[in-house]
Amino acid sequence: MTTPDEKPFPERLRMPATPVLETERLILRPLRESDAPVIQRRFPQWEIVQYLHNEVPWPYPDDGAAVNMAQCAEKMAKRQQCYWAITLKGGDDELIGRIDLWADDGVRRDQRGFWLDPAFWGRGLMTEAANRVTDFALVELGWPHLWLSNAEANIASHRVKEKQGATVIERTPRGYVSGPGTKVTWLLTREAWIAHKAPPP
Numbered sequence: 460m461t462t463p464d465e466k467p468f469p470e471r472l473r474m475p476a477t478p479v480l481e482t483e484r485l486i487l488r489p490l491r492e493s494d495a496p497v498i499q500r501r502f503p504q505w506e507i508v509q510y511l512h513n514e515v516p517w518p519y520p521d522d523g524a525a526v527n528m529a530q531c532a533e534k535m536a537k538r539q540q541c542y543w544a545i546t547l548k549g550g551d552d553e554l555i556g557r558i559d560l561w562a563d564d565g566v567r568r569d570q571r572g573f574w575l576d577p578a579f580w581g582r583g584l585m586t587e588a589a590n591r592v593t594d595f596a597l598v599e600l601g602w603p604h605l606w607l608s609n610a611e612a613n614i615a616s617h618r619v620k621e622k623q624g625a626t627v628i629e630r631t632p633r634g635y636v637s638g639p640g641t642k643v644t645w646l647l648t649r650e651a652w653i654a655h656k657a658p659p660p
């Protein structure tokens with residue numbers, strides 16, 4: 460249902476139901492409403508939010524995760540976006556981070572978002588999660604490309620894209636939780652991804 464002043468969601472941007480995806484060390488499973496309390500516990504950390512866009516409320520309110528979860532649940536139900544909880548294989552199924560994917564609307568030039576609890580940083584886990592979601596988008600869904608972006612100062616996020624074979628397209632001003640910054644926009648084509656993911660000969 461759409462309200463009179465709300466534009467209908469274009470069918471061409473409709474996503475499949477979020478599938479369970481597996482990597483060597485991770486299970487990426489659909490986000491669920493019961494994940495909200497653990498997100499409220501893990502997400503509001505300066506290291507996580509500093510380079511996120513300034514639509515993220517900061518200081519993070521007590522109902523921040525619940526409010527965001529309601530928005531995610533609606534978009535998932537309407538097949539507008541895929542949302543995965545990142546969980547450790549062989550673990551207790553608890554969310555340690557999140558990765559999201561949506562279709563190219565021709566305007567936004569951004570199609571993937573992710574964060575991980577700092578307790579798990581520096582082990583290549585987001586590289587692993589992002590690679591699996593990228594393969595889902597560019598190989599399983601057959602998309603021709605992915606638009607990606609990050610704050611220029613966000614070296615780890617920059618590096619995940621660089622390693623995947625993405626190319627910097629432009630740098631533009633953007634507001635982040637930490638203040639004004641520069642947004643780097645990248646394009647990752649299916650061809651570049653396939654070339655980069657191939658194991659070395």
Ligand SMILES: CC(C)(COP(=O)(O)OP(=O)(O)OC[C@H]1O[C@@H](n2cnc3c(N)ncnc32)[C@H](O)[C@@H]1OP(=O)(O)O)[C@@H](O)C(=O)NCCC(=O)NCCS
Nearest residue numbers: 507573574575580581582583584585586609614615616618
């Ligand atoms: C971005 C983020 C998800 C990376 O998670 P991670 O699991 O630690 O990433 P990885 O271990 O896969 O590392 C990715 C690359 O970044 C590099 N890297 C990580 N932190 C770095 C740092 N502080 N300085 C330089 N390089 C860094 C890693 O060495 C690795 O590159 P390499 O394989 O060449 O060594 C994590 O830092 C995070 O949650 N940040 C906050 C949220 C965020 O910024 N999301 C992205 C918004 S665009």
